[in-house]
Amino acid sequence: MSVFTRAKNGLFGQTKPRNPHSIENLKYLCGVLNRNPIVSDANRDLLIETLRCISEILIWGDQNDSSVFDYFLERGMLTHFLNYMRQKYGRYICVQVLQTLNILFENIRHETSLYYLLSNNHINNIIVHKFDFTDEEITAYYISFLKTLSFKLNSHSIHFFYNERNNDFPLYVEAIKFFNHSETMIRIAVRTLTLNVYKVPDSAMHRFILDRTATEYFSNLVWFIRSHILDFDSLIRNNQDINNRDRLTCNLEEYLDHIHYLQDIFLLNVDSLNNVLKDQLMNRLLIPVYIFSLIKCDKSSRITDSRAMLDQSSALFLLAEVKELADTILSANIETVEAVQRRYGEQISYSLPPTSLDVCLAKVEPISNKITSEISLNALDINNDTYRYRHEYEQIRARSASSSPRTSSTNQRIIETNVKSTSLYVSNWTTDEKNKRHLDQMKFTDTHLAERPYFEALIKALDCTENDQQCFYALSVLLTITMNPSIDNAILESVGLTVKSSNKSSYNTILVDQLCEILLLSVAQDSKIRLVILNLATDLLKKLVYNEEEKISYLSDHHLARIEQVHEQSTQELRRHYRV
Incomplete structure (x- = not known):
């Protein structure tokens, strides 16, 4: 600090009080x-030190003297903060x-002190200030703030x-712009902030x-997760390189x-937000990436960009973490798979979000316009046949609006032949249908398996040759x-997954x-099967064929003979081992 600056703030101003934690010292700093x-x-270091001292006095005043905040607000000291940030040398400030x-x-700690600081909208003005976010230090302090x-x-x-009159929420809107920042700690801070916002019980804000x-x-977040998963899959494919x-x-x-972040959002039980997030996850990630990757691409597939698909091992690993796709994996038949691929296949590509x-x-769009423009982002309820066929019909009708009448009538006939009343999904069965199935259980055959491509891919993955x-995944x-x-x-x-059934005869x-x-x-010699695979297979087998409560096994003679063969072979292998 120069001699002139000291003189200006000492001889020509107030004398600095001896007690640093007092309203007198705050008045002195305000004069500075x-x-x-x-x-x-010349005065940059002085101002930085002054701002630091002001924060100390305000913290002291919060616990000891409420008049400190009264004086702070009366003098509009937050206005000085904004003025300094807007100047040429504002980076230092x-x-x-x-x-x-x-x-x-x-x-x-006191709510009154907090409300004093938040009044007059100065904090929101600081939030929307155009900081230089190329400066990593500023970005880190901004997000932390x-x-x-x-x-x-x-x-x-x-x-x-949140200003309901102006329909503005700068704290949340400015923060989520950093959701995909390169720094992990900044991404974590943004997630924490969003969770803190979502759990506030305010309907207007929601x-x-x-x-x-x-x-x-949520759409950009899911795209970001999707891109990360594709990179993760690429590393798995090249895991021979120890550097990876x-x-x-x-x-x-x-x-x-x-x-964990997605789970935290769902656990807040904000239904409106959960529905949007679930839609985006189903549309952008779970169905087009996870589920589609179970089946290898062929010539008839509508998925034109192979880079958007995962290795089957990666898909199985990721599916093990998701519990919401059981109906799709187990129940989707060939007709459903084709319908779903028509819905998603053409939009799957290895690219950034559209916007x-x-x-x-x-x-800033009117809500009515936004609903219309975002209709393609709404999740297609693949568990609802009526909705699915209606959606397909609307899509074809929109595409054929500018085509010839002949083409339009052709499309109309195609849709009419596709609209069926039978349910493609077990979850759509009526109670009577479920009861009838329960009374008249049938063996699950190869023909049934061939009709369910996703479940068939899961069964084929058990091949350990x-x-x-x-097999593990x-x-x-x-x-x-x-x-x-x-x-x-x-x-x-x-x-035929009879794990929850008391009668397991139809396993x-x-x-x-x-x-x-x-x-x-x-149990074969030089077996490549790991012990964990053996434990998982045994556990699943017991759940399928053995009733723990009644101590009854429903194994057929054929499968019992195979189990006895395993027992005999393992015994022989054990004897051979001890002879050696």
């Missing part, structure tokens, strides 16, 4: 700000202002941030998020963070499905054949 409205190289405010809001503010949100304080940001944010192992571990941890989040948030990698998926209490037993019984013989084959291979 008033006498230095312009930031320069911005870091200190953000740091000062962060410390201040972290340590304030926003996250700290989010912890102060409740049903009362939310009105300082309506704003739903109308203005939910589809935009650390990256693979980091990518797996990042994926689990995504899963970035910043651009989406910058657009070459290695047991896919397939067994994990099957156990995840069968142990999920939310899955209707009728869905499981429709494919899936094809699946049990595969499990017996795994057991047989596991």
